[in-house]
Amino acid sequence: MIYKEFGHTGEKTSLIGCGGMRFRKEEYENDLDKCADVVLHAYRRGINYFDSAPLYCGDHSLDIFKRAISQMDRSKIYITSKASPENTGEKTQDDMLRSIENSIKRLGVDYIDFFHLWCVLDFDMFVRYEKMGMLKAMMKAKERGLIKHINISTHASGKDIEKMLETGYFEGVLLNYNATNFIYRQEGLAAAKRLGIGVITMNPLGGGLIPRNPEFFSFLKEAADDTVAKAAIRFNASHPEINVVLAGVSCKEEVDQAVNAIENLRPVTADQLDNIKKHLTSHFNSMCTLCDYCKGCPAGIPVSKFMDTYNQYMINGNDVSAMDNQLVNLWDIPHTLAGSCLKCGACERKCTQHLPIIKRLQEIYEKMEAYHNK
The missing domain is CATH 3.20.20.100 (NADP-dependent oxidoreductase domain)
Structure with missing residues (x-):
């Protein structure tokens, strides 16, 4: 040591x-x-x-x-x-x-x-x-x-x-x-x-x-x-x-x-x-670290799991299939939960990374809806 x-x-x-x-x-x-x-x-x-x-x-x-x-x-x-x-x-x-x-x-x-x-x-x-x-x-x-x-x-x-x-x-x-x-x-x-x-x-x-x-x-x-x-x-x-x-x-x-x-x-x-x-972009300063301080969503949304899913979306060049794989195979949660957001802002006030959580939840929901209904 x-x-x-x-x-x-x-x-x-x-x-x-x-x-x-x-x-x-x-x-x-x-x-x-x-x-x-x-x-x-x-x-x-x-x-x-x-x-x-x-x-x-x-x-x-x-x-x-x-x-x-x-x-x-x-x-x-x-x-x-x-x-x-x-x-x-x-x-x-x-x-x-x-x-x-x-x-x-x-x-x-x-x-x-x-x-x-x-x-x-x-x-x-x-x-x-x-x-x-x-x-x-x-x-x-x-x-x-x-x-x-x-x-x-x-x-x-x-x-x-x-x-x-x-x-x-x-x-x-x-x-x-x-x-x-x-x-x-x-x-x-x-x-x-x-x-x-x-x-x-x-x-x-x-x-x-x-x-x-x-x-x-x-x-x-x-x-x-x-x-x-x-x-x-x-x-x-x-x-x-x-x-x-x-x-x-x-x-x-x-x-x-x-x-x-x-x-x-x-x-x-x-x-x-x-x-x-050379390998880094501005995305890397706006990624979830899964600290889970945002837990306790009044709508029951597992916020950090959705934000980790958004990490994968960014890392994979905005590939929606990467989000789908993360939600289904790692977290086993339906994408429709993201659409339950009340936009109360409780999670954003607690977020250590200052992430636009409400916006990302909406984006996940909309992109996943389009992906599954195409």
Whole structure:
């Protein structure tokens, strides 16, 4: 395992981190110990950075990590959690402090190493949270020893990330960065390096988009790569500015894949970046990552599944048959569900990627209707 200095914090984190959002539903609903065993396997492979949050995996993620942490040397690991008004409902400073205390209790620890202001979509949202006192609450928690470092988790543009980091609140930033969208995050990454702020990247596999389309993303592979997933993880890890690449794991094999991806790691070169850029279009900054924050549609629409279907439509050159294949053979849902949209906008307000979900649902419905009635 490779370990790197995390910004100016004095901490030394593993280059691969264990993400707690992708455990298998049938396992986290029925066998938390099996999920915890995956986390313990990550620990044994040298991973020391463990990322979780309330609500992940049906609100079981913190409980999974608690079971695993109880069998680890606490002094050798870094634990994270998150909170924000949009996700966990805090309205006051006291609410935020209670959320921090709740994460500590559920994780079975005395403190949290890195606590994130969660899922900040843009600079305007950051300003709103600041005015609500969320940052003051986190600073109080740090003074009380409840948390060691204040981080931000964001899906914002590179320019907005730069503005948020320049406020001076944060010691680390968790951002959505991978081989499909990196050109839109470069300003944020450069700002973090300039300011001495640690960088954690999420979604190195594009929410599963990359491994589900191995032929399309074959341009990522080098001679040593046997899979595009390994190539995508190595791509993130090879950036000197990045301290931790979060791998959302569901089994031991995925842990091993992530750890093995950084063997014989070399810094990414300008030629490699230029080659990857040649294969990218603006579509890649507007793809669903299947985070599923949009769930809870009042019309019962499985929004993220339809948005993943739209991903396939874009990747395959606007081929409607690709949408049909995705809906029928992967998700097993009727296209007519997309026509049930109430246009209430609830999903769009929660979308981390700022996707035009209502428009895409309508487009899916209309194109699939025409496809089946031709």
